[in-house]
Amino acid sequence: MDLGDRLHQTAAHALMPGEQVVSFTTCEPARGSARRTAGFLLGGLSGALIAKGLTDPTHALGGTELPHDLALVLTDRRVLVVALSAVSGRPSYLVTYVPLIHLRGVSVEEVRSGRVRFTLWNADGSRLALETSGRRASRRAESFCARLAEAGGGAPPPGPGPGS
Numbered sequence: 497m498d499l500g501d502r503l504h505q506t507a508a509h510a511l512m513p514g515e516q517v518v519s520f521t522t523c524e525p526a527r528g529s530a531r532r533t534a535g536f537l538l539g540g541l542s543g544a545l546i547a548k549g550l551t552d553p554t555h556a557l558g559g560t561e562l563p564h565d566l567a568l569v570l571t572d573r574r575v576l577v578v579a580l581s582a583v584s585g586r587p588s589y590l591v592t593y594v595p596l597i598h599l600r601g602v603s604v605e606e607v608r609s610g611r612v613r614f615t616l617w618n619a620d621g622s623r624l625a626l627e628t629s630g631r632r633a634s635r636r637a638e639s640f641c642a643r644l645a646e647a648g649g650g651a652p653p654p655g656p657g658p659g660s
Contacts, residue, residue, distance in 0.1 A: 499520075499522070499567075499585075499586075499587075500520060502586055502587050503517075503520050503567055503569055503578060503587050504517055505587075506578055506587035506588075506589070506590065507569050507571075507576050507578060507587075507590060509590075510576060510590050510593065511571065512573065515571045515572060515573050515574075516571060516572050517569060517570070517571050518570045518571060518572055518643050518647065519569075519570040519636075519639060519640045519643040519644075520567055520568065520569045520570065520636070520640065521567065521568050521628060521633070521636045521637040521639075521640035521641075522565070522566070522567045522580065522585075522628060522633055522636070523566060523567070523568065523614075523626040523627060523628045523633075523637065524564055524565055524566070524626065524627060524628070525562075525564065525625070525626065525627075526613050526615075526625035526626055526627045556624075557577060557592055557594060557616075557618075557624055558592065558594065558618075560577075560591060560592045562577060562579075562591060562592075562624075563579040563580070563582075563591065564582065565579070565580040565581070565582055565585065566578060566579055566580055566591065567580055567587060568626075568640065570640060570643055570644055570647065572647065573595065573596060574593045574594060574595050574596060575593065575594045575596070575599065575616070575644070576590060576593045577590070577591040577592050577593065577594075578590055578591065579591050594616075594618070596644075596647055596648045597619070597648070598618060598619050598620075599616060599617065599618060599619065599644070599648070600617040600618060600619045601616075601617040601645070602614060602615065602616055602617065602641045602644050602645055603615045603617070604637070604638060604641045606634075607627065610629055610630060610631050610634055611627060611628070611629045611634065612627065612628055612629075612633075612634040612637045612638060613625065613626070613627040614626055614627070614628075614637060614641050616644075
């Protein structure tokens, strides 16, 4: 069973009648891998795990603190946030969801080859900066963001960009 199948299985109980899964991507907080690398250099494997466990206070959605490793599942009505196991990378549980009407837009930037950073902009003006790495994951993230924009996520609001 591949990751997509596992995500469908995890999200199935949360889907409303007639709701369809459109796309998914895996991700972590923006600059999360840099924090984990620094932890590894300073404290080996235990340092990397500790750094991974330190959650950035802005890594939250609608007041719900998000786990470090997560998957976003786009349906025709909502974005479901699924926690991924830190050890196996398999879907663990549904954390929260956001109706598409509460998302104002999405912006995507390729930080460097094989790493994509994207930001979800909420209707209340808050944003969630995420990133993914690896060629396959980056392609999945770009596809997810394109489909989110098509589904009503639209263009990012005017103003400061994701790096501000």
